[in-house]
Amino acid sequence: xxxxxxxxxxxxxxxxxxxxxxxxxxxxxxxxxxxxxxxxxxxxxxxxxxxxxxxxxxxxxxxxxxxxxxxxxxxxxxxxxxxxxxxxxxxxxxxxxxxxxxxxxxxxxxxxxxxxxxxxxxxxxxxxxxxxxxxxxxxxxxxxxxxxxxxxxxxxxxxxxxxxxxxxxxxxxxxxxxxxxxxxxxxxxxxxxxxxxxxxxxxxxxxxxxxxxxxxxxxxxxxxxxxxxxxxxxxxxxxxxxxxxxxxxxxxxxxxxxxxxxxxxxxxxxxxxxxxxxxxxxxxxxxxxxxxxxxxxxxxxxxxxxxxxxxxxxxxxxxxxxxxxxxxxxxxxxxxxxxxxxxxxxxxxxxxxxxxxxxxxxxxxxxxxxxxxxxxxxxxxxxxxxxxxxxxxxxxxxxxxxxxxxxxxxxxxxxxxxxxxxxxxxxxxx
Amino acid sequence: xxxxxxxxxxxxxxxxxxxxxxxxxxxxxxxxxxxxxxxxxxxxxxxxxxxxxxxxxxxxxxxxxxxxxxxxxxxxxxxxxxxxxxxxxxxxxxxxxxxxxxxxxxxxxxxxxxxxxxxxxxxxxxxxxxxxxxxxxxxxxxxxxxxxxxxxxxxxxxxxxxxxxxxxxxxxxxxxxxxxxxxxxxxxxxxxxxxxxxxxxxxxxxxxxxxxxxxxxxxxxxxxxxxxxxxxxxxxxxxxxxxxxxxxxxxxxxxxxxxxxxxxxxxxxxxxxxxxxxxxxxxxxxxxxxxxxxxxxxxxxxxxxxxxxxxxxxxxxxxxxxxxxxxxxxx
Numbered sequence: 131x132x133x134x135x136x137x138x139x140x141x142x143x144x145x146x147x148x149x150x151x152x153x154x155x156x157x158x159x160x161x162x163x164x165x166x167x168x169x170x171x172x173x174x175x176x177x178x179x180x181x182x183x184x185x186x187x188x189x190x191x192x193x194x195x196x197x198x199x200x201x202x203x204x205x206x207x208x209x210x211x212x213x214x215x216x217x218x219x220x221x222x223x224x225x226x227x228x229x230x231x232x233x234x235x236x237x238x239x240x241x242x243x244x245x246x247x248x249x250x251x252x253x254x255x256x257x258x259x260x261x262x263x264x265x266x267x268x269x270x271x272x273x274x275x276x277x278x279x280x281x282x283x284x285x286x287x288x289x290x291x292x293x294x295x296x297x298x299x300x301x302x303x304x305x306x307x308x309x310x311x312x313x314x315x316x317x318x319x320x321x322x323x324x325x326x327x328x329x330x331x332x333x334x335x336x337x338x339x340x341x342x343x344x345x346x347x348x349x350x351x352x353x354x355x356x357x358x359x360x361x362x363x364x365x366x367x368x369x370x371x372x373x374x375x376x377x378x379x380x381x382x383x384x385x386x387x388x389x390x391x392x393x394x395x396x397x398x399x400x401x402x403x404x405x406x407x408x409x410x411x412x413x414x415x416x417x418x419x420x421x422x423x424x425x426x427x428x429x430x431x432x433x434x435x436x437x438x439x440x441x442x443x444x445x446x447x448x449x450x451x452x453x454x455x456x457x458x459x460x461x462x463x464x465x466x467x468x469x470x471x472x473x474x475x476x477x478x479x480x481x482x483x484x485x486x487x488x489x490x491x492x493x494x495x496x497x498x499x500x501x502x503x504x505x506x507x508x509x510x511x512x513x514x515x516x517x518x519x520x521x522x523x524x525x526x527x528x529x530x531x532x533x534x535x536x537x538x539x540x541x542x543x544x545x546x547x548x549x550x551x552x553x554x555x556x557x558x559x560x
Numbered sequence: 561x562x563x564x565x566x567x568x569x570x571x572x573x574x575x576x577x578x579x580x581x582x583x584x585x586x587x588x589x590x591x592x593x594x595x596x597x598x599x600x601x602x603x604x605x606x607x608x609x610x611x612x613x614x615x616x617x618x619x620x621x622x623x624x625x626x627x628x629x630x631x632x633x634x635x636x637x638x639x640x641x642x643x644x645x646x647x648x649x650x651x652x653x654x655x656x657x658x659x660x661x662x663x664x665x666x667x668x669x670x671x672x673x674x675x676x677x678x679x680x681x682x683x684x685x686x687x688x689x690x691x692x693x694x695x696x697x698x699x700x701x702x703x704x705x706x707x708x709x710x711x712x713x714x715x716x717x718x719x720x721x722x723x724x725x726x727x728x729x730x731x732x733x734x735x736x737x738x739x740x741x742x743x744x745x746x747x748x749x750x751x752x753x754x755x756x757x758x759x760x761x762x763x764x765x766x767x768x769x770x771x772x773x774x775x776x777x778x779x780x781x782x783x784x785x786x787x788x789x790x791x792x793x794x795x796x797x798x799x800x801x802x803x804x805x806x807x808x809x810x811x812x813x814x815x816x817x818x819x820x821x822x823x824x825x826x827x828x829x830x831x832x833x834x835x836x837x838x839x840x841x842x843x844x845x846x847x848x849x850x851x852x853x854x855x856x857x858x859x860x861x862x863x864x865x866x867x868x869x870x871x872x873x874x875x876x877x878x879x880x881x882x883x884x885x886x887x888x889x890x891x
């Protein structure tokens with residue numbers, strides 16, 4: 131069932147969503163690559179520990195990295211073949227991480243996890259951890275931790291807002307895999323003690339709202355198209371009118387938020403006993419020849435993905451892993467996909483911002499747009515002069531770096547960069 | 561393929577830029593300027609032109625002295641000095657000596673803006689400071705020789721020695737002041753080049769509103785000024801329209817008080833700012849019997865950093881800590 135009234139949060143900004151590039155493209159399965167490079171640190175928390183050795187023959191879905199500690203996640207082989215190398219390499223962000231390189235033998239021998247009792251919440255919760263699920267929206271927080279909240283939860287909120295412009299993978303899953311998605315949501319609800327299922331969907335996805343409204347046990351909340359509608363705190367407020375306190379976990383308000391794809395993977399893990407080794411990502415932007423939604427194996431190189439999508443256009447100017455608002459820029463195509471990659475975005479000339487920052491004119495648009503009601507112009511000012519305490523007076527630590535302020539800034543200042551610097555300095559000072 | 565861009569998120573930006581905003585302000589000032597030319601004759605073009613030209617030149621000269629290469633200066637040029645020059649020119653009356661706009665612009669740009677760090681760092685509105693500088697330094701020229709708009713003079717009222725319609729309003733000489741329509745259109749009114757025609761200023765304000773350069777809040781300033789005058793005058797509502805339509809209130813409220821740099825950055829702060837502006841303007845107008853809008857905005861501009869320091873909005877979800885106890889028990 132769907133609520134008739136549109137919900138939203140205060141502030142935020144309207145951005146042209148650019149989803150027309152890929153929203154009608156059905157999910158395509160990308161052929162497995164010759165070699166996969168699987169990082170052991172694809173989540174927030176401690177990297178997993180390799181449990182295979184060079185020369186081992188692994189199957190698809192076999193555990194190759196074991197979760198190390200409470201906040202960590204299992205990593206699985208995405209192709210069958212021989213482990214060629216286990217070595218530290220730089221990821222696209224410049225951090226050293228251990229990668230496991232598997233050469234594909236093209237046999238695709240597959241192993242699955244054992245069957246579990248699908249009505250037992252505890253078994254579902256442990257399966258979610260076993261299958262290596264993390265928040266697939268981009269943060270990569272281990273779902274196993276989220277599904278064991280410190281206090282009772284009465285609402286399972288599924289984030290179908292997909293407020294990032296360009297990205298359409300969640301949209302496609304809600305349309306194409308609605309049945310699996312709903313079953314996955316029910317599993318999560320069982321794991322959380324029978325919590326109510328609420329799905330928040332931005333109104334620019336009317337087809338998804340219509341399809342999911344047919345299920346009686348699911349409440350669909352149509353949301354106003356506004357960025358950052360899919361941010362956890364803003365989404366909780368829009369869908370349930372509960373406010374998450376500063377520095378608190380959403381679970382304190384009795385709500386657990388999951389990404390659409392996490393829910394779908396929960397279904398795969400519980401029903402099909404399939405661990406997380408592939409995901410749907412959107413390859414889009416005006417700088418790529420054929421924008422697509424593709425099901426891609428974990429550890430595929432960006433270069434092969436781009437080639438699968440028709441290659442770059444001549445006027446490609448910027449390559450981003452993730453969405454255009456919060457994604458990370460790539461210096462080249464030498465990286466490899468990980469669990470959290472929701473998109474590969476190639477921005478063409480004229481799409482990507484090329485203007486240099488100029489002086490702040492104190493127009494106050496950033497403060498008017500900030501969904502957390504902070505004052506980014508002063509955070510920027512005081513961070514640049516080194517007074518981090520005063521920058522925090524204007525809310526630096528409450529910022530979740532959604533980029534709304536920098537988007538609206540007429541002076542094109544790097545407000546997000548200032549906040550990141552300020553947060554880091556404040557953490558160092560503690 | 562060109563070299564790839566590397567920069568922090570967000571990777572897409574809105575298409576609004578400082579330059580565009582400043583050009584919008586210039587466009588919004590054009591109707592008032594045109595009406596000034598219509599009312600006061602072609603001398604206005606010279607005065608405003610000199611003010612704009614010297615403002616731009618002052619910025620360039622300052623930057624050249626600061627050893628910035630010409631390439632950088634041209635790249636940095638964002639039309640803020642054009643706005644300053646235009647505003648200052650429109651704030652002078654049509655019979656001032658030719659060197660006044662030059663001096664005023666130079667003072668506004670160099671002393672008020674550039675020395676404090678250039679665009680975005682001026683502590684008060686530069687055009688306003690330039691006007692006040694001229695007003696204090698050349699009070700004889702600035703206060704006398706006001707020309708009345710040439711379209712329709714009002715018989716029997718001398719408007720040549722600073723006796724603006726506002727003065728008559730505040731003294732309560734309702735028989736001597738022009739009709740509200742005249743005040744609104746600026747016909748037969750003495751005043752600065754840009755401030756007489758309220759209709760043109762309003763048109764500019766609506767343009768800025770449509771372009772989302774400013775919001776509706778300056779209306780608070782205009783309304784509070786009118787209402788507070790009414791209150792001071794013992795709830796005599798005859799004062800309401802003449803007091804808001806005479807003097808430089810429209811120009812001040814729409815183009816001066818809304819200067820981004822020198823107005824508060826928060827919603828509540830902005831309300832405080834405009835209400836205080838209105839109250840002080842009305843009070844001082846009645847006390848002094850003259851036009852004080854520019855001085856009041858000047859003083860309030862200086863208070864803006866204080867407002868912004870103490871009126872900081874609470875972050876989203878802030879009220880939770882107080883509910884902590886009840887939350888643990890229930891919920």
